[in-house]
Amino acid sequence: MANRTSLTVIQLNDSHAYFDLHQEMFWQGGQAVYRLAGGYARIATIVKQIRAANQERVLFCDCGDTLHGTYPAQSTQGQAMIPVLNALGIDAMTAHWEFAYGPVAFKQLAAELSYPMLAINVYDQATKERFFPPYSVKEMGGLRIGLVGIACNIIDKTMPPSFSEGLGFTLGREELPGIINELRTKEKVDLIVLISHLGFAQDMKLLSEVGGIDVCLSGHTHNRLYKPAVQGKTLVIQSGCHGSFLGRLDLEIDGGRVVDYRHQLIEVEAKISPDPAVDDLVRQALAPHQEGLSMIVGETATALNRGATLETTMDNFLLQALLESTGAQLAFSNGWRYGAPIIPGVVTLNDLYNIMPMNPPISTVELLGEEIVAMLEENLERTFARDPYDQMGGYVKRSLGLTAYIKIENPFEQRVQQVFIGDEELQPGRYYPTAFVTEQGVAGKYGHNRQQHTERSIDALKAYLARHRPLHAELRGTFVAV
Template sequence: MVNGTSLTVIQMNDSHAYFDLHQEMFWQGGQAVYRPAGGYARIATLVKQIRAESQGRVLFCDCGDTLHGTYPALETQGEALIPILNSLGLDAMTAHWEFAYGPATFKQRAAELGYPMLAINVYDQATKERLFPPYSVKEIGGLRIGLVGIASNIVDKTMPPSYSEGLEFTLGREELPPIIDVLRTQEKVDLIILISHLGFSQDLQLLSEVQGIDICLSGHTHNRLNKPVLQGKTLVIQSGCHGSFLGRLDLEFEDKQIVDYRHELIEVEGDINPDPAVDDLIRQALAPYQDKLSTVVGKTATALNRATMLETTMDNFLLQALLENTGAQLAFSNGWRFGAPIIPGEVTVNDLYNMIPMNPPISTVELTGEEIVAMLEENLERTFARDPYDQMGGYVKRSLGFNAYIKIENPPGQRVQQVFVGDERLQLGRNYPTAFVTEQGVAHKYGRNRQQHTERSIEALRAYLARHRPLRAELRGTFVAV
């Protein structure tokens, strides 16, 4: 019998390979303010402090989007992060953008980690075997703890085919109850923690259907939860992005039952002393790229961020560059959430790769007005679907060259009210020359005369900065919720 036991759970989610200090955006007095935050060496310092306070009764879990998102990560297919992550003392993680390197490479990266990659919902199409273990069990302070992983389920649905080649992804709603039963009856665990990358809304829906999870560490949607959400009997937390925050959940037990808890969303502040050993690993990882990434390529008068759902200044910069590069009338990219802010002042190559680390080629296509409306309706449904399981990640598709008036609460296919291109209403039968990046910008099923150009995104961004000094990329009211 265990009485008076305590356990501290630490969450990191969506750090997107942000090795070191970077700008982060905060809302203050109704306005955006920026200050430096993050970095794995500062995270290491905080985790060591928490371990000391908690006498080692600590679980540290990562919800994924960790091995992808910055230039050094992509150049090494995640390998540059492995020594750093292994130094943090993590207990388990799950995944999303990690699949961008392809299943074989990702499996190799996972094998190099000193802790398990968990996913109940990713299968080999040929063998029907799971790609990763569904759970692991830890014993801490007399408690047996089951850790269950659910990876992002959208990898084979909305992302490039190479990410999921030979794999299939489920929601995990069918697999989770049997896993809970195994953990309770065979593994005899006292506590079950779900490490999820489904997204906050999806996690709440899943937990409304499946009983038996004690703690859900939620990822993917970059929510900064200042207090846990209680879904049934499950405590749910999520802790921002870019490694700018950690979530801390202190649990008190009597007879192996949670009787009290305290939660803190911890900002990884810039003035935290970085852990020397981890800081040295970071310096080694970044050294080969330092000269290239520190090169100044322009100035911005606009604070660039991706913190708003309908339109962002960061993506307006990208889209303005696409329009100028191609001479197209309209431009589209994906509603990415990742990308640390760029404050007014100098812009470096590193800033550009943080915006769009994949550096995809620029493409053009001709779209009819009817196709544009259909594409917008599809995207709005994937963003605002009433059924959380139909929400497919990211914010509203980043767009430029038109103004769309939308009703978010309307049913699927009925959200777009009016669209104007300049002063004219969108003509359904007319062709509009359009620039875009990635299939998430314009899917293959739309348009004709599709061309992939030789110039890539970073080149276009650099050229635009050279011609526009300083850069201005303010919000234009592309989407207006009415």
């Protein structure tokens, strides 16, 4: 017992630049309910309270998807986030949507952080050198802790080319054993913590193949884990999204081994008093945008959220606006997970930017019936692949104008059973006018007569709200698992 040491690990993941309180969705009594949560000033209060009670034996790590996701972050290329994040006392992080600003701008942003950006799996293609350090070592409470980062590996595979220009991304499983060995033998660490943005399923498979990690802080897939998963000897936690939760893992360590642990998924409740210093930084970051973003642009009768895999009310709103704007027969958007809920009542401009902070232009294309099936099969494989390493993306591609009957458990290219366009079965060889946003909505290899319109997404959403007050965007059963 004399050598036993305690350590508290705090996790933040997928906060998506939600500076302050926002609506969050919870399940209660078999239905969705909404309440205010989150905000970096409340996160700061929780972390300071934990640190005060634990004699500085507290490690605070961020799994990424932090510098992008709301208008104030997007419009400043992440700069608005820097003072706030530096005030939180984070020890290390890794990345995903941070690459949206381009590798050069992201590298400059990372240099302004007061803690290291870590990634064992991102390489400069010209020099073959790592773009960020693979690990850092932190000493606290008599322990040497190795912190290893794995960035999201799909940046150069599914995201726009500008995100990964000049870079290459790997899964990290080839590099990880060597890094673990270096930390154990050269750095003489007592504990190794993996800060990952691969996704929960991917992390679980990786940890089944590579031993030696004590704790894995998992991100990307927005899981709310109310108790840790255990893979071999590794504890795995993930803690929701939008900064609505923190994960807390209290460890007892003896002889370089975790011998006991306690876990808590902490809701960042609205009643928590904001930390004054961080709250002031948040106010400064939001002030230039406050008046414009608070403008009321409509009203909704439907609670809008992205809390489901196959179809969501938030994306039905977006897709309805695309169809009305273009007169197309079908509409597609990507299966985004982020975007705080919008409860029934007034809708502000800020709400619209939370749906899609990039505000991309609307595009149209003509798709053959067989291309639509191929596109859906590809997307379903990226969502439900049996091998977690083949899962690349968010949820199922958001669609409107069709009804697809699918078998989720089937292998690739065998999931789509039937597709109907309205009441008529999809016809191979027939072209269907289609609206979409971003290459993730309809990849460039599909369709012909592709056109980018002058109208941007936010304008289409505003126009739709003006014509439909209140908005109705209920679920339609677009994808039916049979």
